[in-house]
Amino acid sequence: MARNSTIEWTQVTWNPVVGCSKVSEGCRHCYAETMSRRLAGMARADLAAGRNPGRKRHYMAVIDPRTGDWNRTIALVEEALDDPPRWRQPAIVFVNSMSDLFHTDVPLDYIRRVFAVMNECPRHTFQILTKRPEIAAQYAPLLDWTPNIWIGTSVENALVTHRIRDLVKIEQASVRFLSLEPLLGPLRRLPLGRIDWVIVGGESGAGARPMEADWVRHIRDQCLARGVPFFFKQWGGMNKKAAGRRLDRRVWDGMPEPNKVLTSV
Numbered sequence: 001m002a003r004n005s006t007i008e009w010t011q012v013t014w015n016p017v018v019g020c021s022k023v024s025e026g027c028r029h030c031y032a033e034t035m036s037r038r039l040a041g042m043a044r045a046d047l048a049a050g051r052n053p054g055r056k057r058h059y060m061a062v063i064d065p066r067t068g069d070w071n072r073t074i075a076l077v078e079e080a081l082d083d084p085p086r087w088r089q090p091a092i093v094f095v096n097s098m099s100d101l102f103h104t105d106v107p108l109d110y111i112r113r114v115f116a117v118m119n120e121c122p123r124h125t126f127q128i129l130t131k132r133p134e135i136a137a138q139y140a141p142l143l144d145w146t147p148n149i150w151i152g153t154s155v156e157n158a159l160v161t162h163r164i165r166d167l168v169k170i171e172q173a174s175v176r177f178l179s180l181e182p183l184l185g186p187l188r189r190l191p192l193g194r195i196d197w198v199i200v201g202g203e204s205g206a207g208a209r210p211m212e213a214d215w216v217r218h219i220r221d222q223c224l225a226r227g228v229p230f231f232f233k234q235w236g237g238m239n240k241k242a243a244g245r246r247l248d249r250r251v252w253d254g255m256p257e258p259n260k261v262l263t264s265v
Contacts, residue, residue: 009199010094010127014083014095015097017075017101017110018077019062019070019099023131024131024159025159026131029182032098044060073105074105084118084126085120089123090123090125092258094129095129096128100132101128101130102132103132115145121148126150127152129152131163133169134163136151136166137169140172140173150175151177152167153179154179154181155187158188168194174259175256176194176196176197177198178190178195180219181199182202183202183215184203187218196256197229198228198230202236203237211235217248220247229254230252
């Protein structure tokens with residue numbers, strides 16, 4: 001299928017849940033909150049003009065119209081559960097770019113429904129990224145982790161490296177990965193045992209906090225020493241395209257091999 005995501009390490013975004021709440025410094029300038037604010041405004045404009053806002057209506061439920069911030073409500077987008085089976089070509093799919101599948105307010109029964117969709121689509125590779133790996137680890141024995149389901153956690157600074165300990169408890173996953181984005185400080189001793197992939201990126205957009213090159217190099221060198229694929233996503237800043245994604249004169253695009261299982265549709 002055609003790529004619909006500008007995120008360099010995936011091809012397609014799939015959002016069976018929208019809405020979130022902030023848990024650490026990496027959430028301060030949340031791109032999903034900014035995009036949700038825009039989509040909620042578009043939905044209100046559609047309604048005011050007598051148009052059907054479609055799935056955009058869910059964003060009105062998760063954004064406070066007065067402040068434009070998350071209102072701590074989670075919306076389950078049940079119609080999205082029908083999407084992956086319709087995608088005939090194999091795709092790498094980022095699950096919940098606009099939320100966190102393992103948010104405390106997402107019911108276990110609904111998470112099971114999301115997993116059932118992923119189980120039924122072995123031609124796709126699903127990348128789940130969570131800031132709540134402790135919940136993912138708690139639920140892991142109750143879910144069906146087919147080989148096409150990857151699980152990762154976000155680690156923006158040394159204060160949240162404990163998330164890695166929870167991530168590696170999820171032995172059922174075929175791939176466990178780290179998203180060190182936005183990288184807000186050095187990570188000198190990353191516990192990379194049982195980690196299959198590392199992504200690094202700087203913060204982008206208004207108010208972006210700077211990332212030092214030596215932080216990135218040190219992480220890269222740790223990955224190279226351990227044989228862990230390393231992916232450098234971006235330098236970030238106000239103009240991330242201008243800043244680019246080269247580190248020491250090259251692009252680093254390491255990643256595990258996507259799931260290659262094909263089935264008839």
